[in-house]
Amino acid sequence: MTKTRILVVEDNEMNRDLISRLLARKGFEVVLAVDGEQGVAMAASELPDLILLDMSLPVMNGWDAARKLKAQPATRAIPIIALTAHAMEGDREKTIEAGCDDYDIKPIEMPRLLGKINALLEKRMPFS
Amino acid sequence: MHAVPDSPGESAPAITIDEDILPLLPKYIVFMRQYCEEARAACRERNHDVVARLGHQIKGSGGSYGFPPISRMGGELEAAAKAGDSARVESRIEAILAYVNTTVASLVPE
Numbered sequence: 001m002t003k004t005r006i007l008v009v010e011d012n013e014m015n016r017d018l019i020s021r022l023l024a025r026k027g028f029e030v031v032l033a034v035d036g037e038q039g040v041a042m043a044a045s046e047l048p049d050l051i052l053l054d055m056s057l058p059v060m061n062g063w064d065a066a067r068k069l070k071a072q073p074a075t076r077a078i079p080i081i082a083l084t085a086h087a088m089e090g091d092r093e094k095t096i097e098a099g100c101d102d103y104d105i106k107p108i109e110m111p112r113l114l115g116k117i118n119a120l121l122e123k124r125m126p127f128s
Numbered sequence: 129m130h131a132v133p134d135s136p137g138e139s140a141p142a143i144t145i146d147e148d149i150l151p152l153l154p155k156y157i158v159f160m161r162q163y164c165e166e167a168r169a170a171c172r173e174r175n176h177d178v179v180a181r182l183g184h185q186i187k188g189s190g191g192s193y194g195f196p197p198i199s200r201m202g203g204e205l206e207a208a209a210k211a212g213d214s215a216r217v218e219s220r221i222e223a224i225l226a227y228v229n230t231t232v233a234s235l236v237p238e
Binding site for chain 2: 085
């Protein structure tokens with residue numbers, strides 16, 4: 001059986017390590033990108049089932065990366081969860097406007113994040 | 129869940145670490161020591177931009193691993209670097225290392 005593949009786009013290597021290892025322990029296949037530009041490229045080449053996208057990224061920020069991903073036919077249907085340290089009012093709306101499907105705030109709380117991941121995967125693959 | 133004091137010397141447990149995080153702590157400690165060494169070297173060369181970047185990374189990691197004090201001290205390191213305050217940078221690096229070598233290290237599974 002093919003594992004569900006998640007692309008994690010995160011520039012902080014300690015958080016990247018944390019998220020990827022926790023997701024791997026939950027049975028996901030994880031692919032990694034360190035900036036927005038690499039994230040967009042890897043989404044197109046790896047075609048993950050879901051993308052965790054940090055918003056404060058170098059080279060290309062998460063907002064621009066989300067817009068680009070949702071503009072490309074090949075990656076348009078991949079659900080995106082925005083990760084942001086900004087708990088500002090209106091941030092959720094801004095990420096949704098950029099094309100993200102859901103939003104979670106840092107620090108990461110794995111049970112909460114897993115709930116959002118599974119909800120989006122269930123919506124996309126209801127019979128898997 | 130493992131409960132540990134917020135900082136060395138305090139008796140009231142203020143932090144709880146998820147069981148899933150515990151196996152990840154040895155590598156986190158390696159990361160933190162490496163970042164502190166790099167920050168110390170950059171401070172010696174008065175390269176405060178690098179110190180600020182490292183402080184920002186430390187700040188961004190602490191909460192997710194379950195250690196809000198690391199995020200707080202990382203933020204203080206970043207602010208000290210941006211202010212060009214080398215003495216404060218040194219003291220924050222020492223504080224982070226002390227926390228990592230005591231509180232975080234005490235949680236590493238045998």
